[in-house]
Amino acid sequence: MNLTREERETIVRTSDADDGWIISTASLKYIRKFTKLGYQQSAPTSGLDGYKGFTVPRNLVCFQRPPKK
Numbered sequence: 001m002n003l004t005r006e007e008r009e010t011i012v013r014t015s016d017a018d019d020g021w022i023i024s025t026a027s028l029k030y031i032r033k034f035t036k037l038g039y040q041q042s043a044p045t046s047g048l049d050g051y052k053g054f055t056v057p058r059n060l061v062c063f064q065r066p067p068k069k
Contacts (some may be wrong), residue, residue: 008025008027009045014058019058021056022053023055025054041053043055
């Protein structure tokens with residue numbers, strides 16, 4: 001089953017028990033990018049067509065405030 005553009009999501013999640021972020025994506029753009037950067041692929045995601053999960057170190061993901069106007 002092929003996913004539409006709207007259905008190809010990227011999901012970023014973590015918990016206090018995890019050492020990093022788990023990024024699950026069905027976007028080929030991000031799958032290629034994370035593979036090229038050498039991020040470890042996490043266990044296969046079952047039941048989700050085309051999704052791959054990657055483990056990214058916690059210090060490499062940053063959420064910033066938008067710049068002040």
